[in-house]
Amino acid sequence: MSSPAGARPLPLPREQECPFGPAPEIAELREHSPVVRVACPTGIDAWLVTRYADVREVLADSERFSSRSGMGGHLLANQPPDAPVEEGDFHRMDGQEYLRFRRVMAPAITTVKRTELFRPVVQRTVDELLDELAAESGPVDLHARFANPLTSSVIAELLDIPHADRDLFGDLARALFDGTTDVDDLDSVRLPLFGYLYELVAGRIREPGDDVISVMAAKSQASERPFTELELTKVAAGMLAAGFDTTAASITHGLLALLRHPDQYALLRDDPDLAPGAADEILRLLSGGSGLLRVATVDTEIAGTPIAAGDYVVAAAQAANHDPARFADPGRLDLTRASSAHLGFGHGPHQCPGMHVARLELAAVLATVPRRIPSLRLAVPFAEIEYREDTSVYGPLGLPVTWDEIQPA
Structure with missing residues (x-):
């Protein structure tokens, strides 16, 4: 789909200008042109939707706005939105086909009850990493050394991946979310990983444990239409890629926001019980990037703007999370705000299946780091922080910090 005359460039986050919010022009678009035609970096054109109510509507209605385009084809050359949907591409499915995958993933990683089983693992890992840093004096890059x-x-522990094999998954995450990685480049990383995971999945089907892959395999085997090994491999690969990069970026970006707002950091230092709500506020403020791609299945409209069947739609979640009609003074970080209605994990049928684990990790960091490192501070001027570019996962490239002392766990 070519860009029509007059289509404006898709506004991308410019974090050097707005480190904790969407591109500056988003506010004007939201007020005056809430549904507007844009030209995207990958060459497609789309309708950009920026108001909270409209973004929520698009994400909730998979009958009118399909996920078969994939989420990132407006940003990532390695995810062409018109590519065929292949076996196991659950994130590009709708309706019953998608529910078949969701019903297997939920008992393994999505339910609150299951997530609570992971809490000790997360807290132990947070404390062990801080214990390692306690033997040093800064400065260190908190992204590379902690998040x-x-x-x-x-x-990796939830999926029971041996420690020696974990670099393979980091390579996939970096390639997958890099806007300069094309399909062939991605395949050079993805195919060795799929080969590894395929063997791992086959082993877990034969000899299940209590890890996430085994739970999914067992649930699938008990269903009317069991997963193939390839389908289960793709689910595991998707979880690994997301878990390796997107959550780490949120933690690093969230800590930067707190260090920029020391009064909010002090709130957590003095009251760690604020951490779960603080996690949602940080996700509201920071998550969503340039939005989630959908494709219209029928002639329809959004906020009175006609949308033709086949048109692409970018549901701008971060713009929605900064909509003053939904969140008062949305650019302000307020850890006491009720922010649970944010769209940082999406909304509707395709809401992130790993959101409870991601929120658990962020909350554990927020409850622990300010308490154990009350003197944490940036080791460079704020203006020198560098940010990711050409990616769908935004945030600082690194977080240079220092401290006076790290308290014992």
């Missing part, structure tokens, strides 16, 4: 190892260790 990234935390999320990679947790997801």
Whole structure:
């Protein structure tokens, strides 16, 4: 689909200008042109939707706005939205086909009850990583030394991936969310990983344990239409990629926001019980990036704007999370705000299946880091923080910090 004359460029986050919010022009678009035609970096054109109520409507209605385009084809060359939906591409399915996958994933990783089983693993990993840092004096890169190892260790432990094999999954995550990686480049990383996971999945089907892959395999085998090994492999790969990169980026970006707002950091230091609500506020403020892609299945409309069948739609979740009609003074970080209605994990049928684990990890960090490192501070001027570019996962490239002392667990 070519870009029509007059289509404006898709507004991408410019974090050097707005480190904790969407692109500056989003506010004007939301007020005056809430549904507007845009030209996307991958060459497609789409309708950009920026108001909270409209974004929520698009994400909730998979009959009118299908996920078969994939979520990132407006940003990532390796995810062409018109590519065929292949076996196991659950994130590009709708209706009963998607529910077949969701029903198997939910008992393994989505339910609150299951997530609570992961809490000790997460807390132990947080404390062990801080214990390692306690033997040092800063400055250190808290992304490389804490956020990234935390999320990679947790997801690998939940899937029972041997420590020696974990670099393979980091390579996939970096390639998958890099806007400069094309399909062939991605396949060079993905195919070795799929080969590894395929053997792992087959082993868990034969000899199940209590890890996430085994639970999914057992649930699938008991269903009317069991997963093939390839389908289960793709589910595991998707969980690994998301767990390795997106959650780490949220933790790093969230800690930067707190260090920029020391009064909010002090709230957590003094009252760690604020952490679960604080996690949602940070996700509201920071998550969503340039939005989630959908494709219209029928002629329809959004907020009175006609949308033709086949048109692409970008549901701008971060713009929605900064909509003053839904969140008062939305650019302000307020850890006491009721933010649970944010769209940082999406909304509707395709709401992130790993959201409870991601929220658990972020909350554990927020409850522990300010208490154990009350003197944590940036080791460079704020203006020198560098941010990711050409990606669908935003946030700082690194987080140089220092401290006076790390308290014992």
